[in-house]
Amino acid sequence: MRAVEDALGITVPTNARLIRNIIETIQYIQDHVVHFYALHALDWVDITSALKADPEATSALAQSISDWPKSSADYFAGIQAKLQGFVASGQLGPFANAYWGHPAYKLPPEANLMAAAHYIEALHWQRQVIRAHAILGAKNPHLQTYLVGGMSIPVDPNSQAAINADKIAQLLDLFAQAKEFVEKVYLPDVLAVAPFYLEYAAVGEGLGNFLSYGDLPLVNKPDPNKPGDLFFPRGLILGRDLSQVVPLDPAKITEYVTHSWFTYADETQGLHPSQGQTEPKYTGPKPPFEFLNTEEKYSWLKAPRYDDQAMEVGPLARMLVAYVAGHERVKYWVDAVLNALNATPQVLFSTLGRTAARCVESLVLAEQLEPWTRELAANIATGDLAIHENDHWHPSTWPAEAMGWGWSEAPRGALGHWIHIKDGKIANYQAIVPSTWNGSPRDAKGQPSAYEAALVGMEIADPNQPLEILRTIHSFDPCMACAVHVLDPNGNEITTVTVAEF
């Protein structure tokens, strides 16, 4: 959508820009909270240990870290009974795959019970707050209200079907709930769990290079390189150097297929996505197989590189770029988290840093939901009801040929689409999604991507239960809905991640 808008020189109206920002922001927050509780927390929290907790002591712990109201001993006793019921019935659902009792679980039973309770609360909460998408005409996670040129939902103070004062009030109520949960549950939980796992503040970050396209435009015609035009700034952090943000030059983005099941005329070279090619050519063994030769082609992902270097993308990249760029609220929350953990910014280069950055990002964004919603209401109140730019809708208005780059920051990181329009048709379309940056195979120079680099040298207590690897891979929030999962015949995730340097 932004790729086409860029190609055709479309500026979306203020209402559409604000609604897009609001939808994206609540999606980030919902996604991050669900990731932390539903996927990542079980890497740190031992549900079976929660059964041994004393509800009184759990209540005291919860009240010592937050004034969130659901913290009585009765409440935690109820949660414990519920968990006991699930364990007794053998219906553990996603809990069944975890490595319960693994020595790498270090939380006391009370912290485990508190986190388990908040996992259940997060499930309730996410169902509630994501209703904001429906109010704005979208449906998570595929948000159909987006249109090239703006949005499809009408803005009309006098219509029940459109965005009006009622809907703004509903949004503000949901957003207050979102902010409360992030500040009173998510952040205290991260701060309560982290001290037990400080060894993960020293491992799990391998590249030292971070890329953010920037996103959430604050003006209708943003200059992505101008401070203040984007809420999340654009730029690079290279070589773990926190003294400067390096400007991003989109011409330096290329994709290699040296180790990917695609073919180029010259596979020693990368191609810029505007000239990108996607010619599949599977050369691996006939599945099911046990082994892939990583000297040859071994992945369906291409290998995106910036200036021939691998980059990490995602909340940590965004927060580092914003922190170094002097983003006021990011600095405030990063420093608050670092102070609480008595740590320096260097610890951000780690598994725990990635997990903390996702929480910081949620905090920073949760603060914006209300002012941005009020800004939308105020703009509508001025009589501006424009939601869509129609001038370029009809193909007869398009140039014979046009190229566009649509950049954005998805919850998991930098997302780019490149389009080449010729004679009213799509001549070429290429996308680089965040998990491709982070999880790509090696490039022509043999350089690993972020996942692989993050695991090099990691010590595993029990190779049959590689919890340490899961913690680090999960800290990236690998794309679930679109990924192909490698499962053994019983449906268990195969976790023998092979890293050459082991």
Place this chain on the structure above:
Amino acid sequence: MPETLILGVGNILLSDDGVGVRVVQKLQALDLPQTVQVEDGGTCGLDLMQYLEGVSRLIVIDAADFKLPPGTIRRLEGADVPAFLAQKISPHEINLPELLFSAKLTGIYPQQVIIFGVQPGSLDTSLELTPPVAAQVDRLVDLVLQEMQR
């Protein structure tokens, strides 16, 4: 407020994996009572929780590996549903079990859950169903409609 939710899950890019979505697309074209909501669940998991709220009957159509000839349909209900999920014979082992487990944890698990599982013939990259599975789509639509008469 819908009382019945009909959910087709699967990935239409992976041939027969998308059979549930294909059935739901046909159902969406029909004139169904107000109390019935039909949703294309695609590859979503927890994102679908919001649709379960207040639902007393959930009917899921999903590809499932029963080790039977392609196109074979199996109807599962009651105690067979958790067993089905525990064995993870559905290709969506992350999504559907997690959704239903989370529904149970949060107290919104429907009173009645029925799964129509269809044995896929192929999970290769393709927008088309294989002939034995495509031949069952209309029958699945009928089965779901009959289910609502019960």
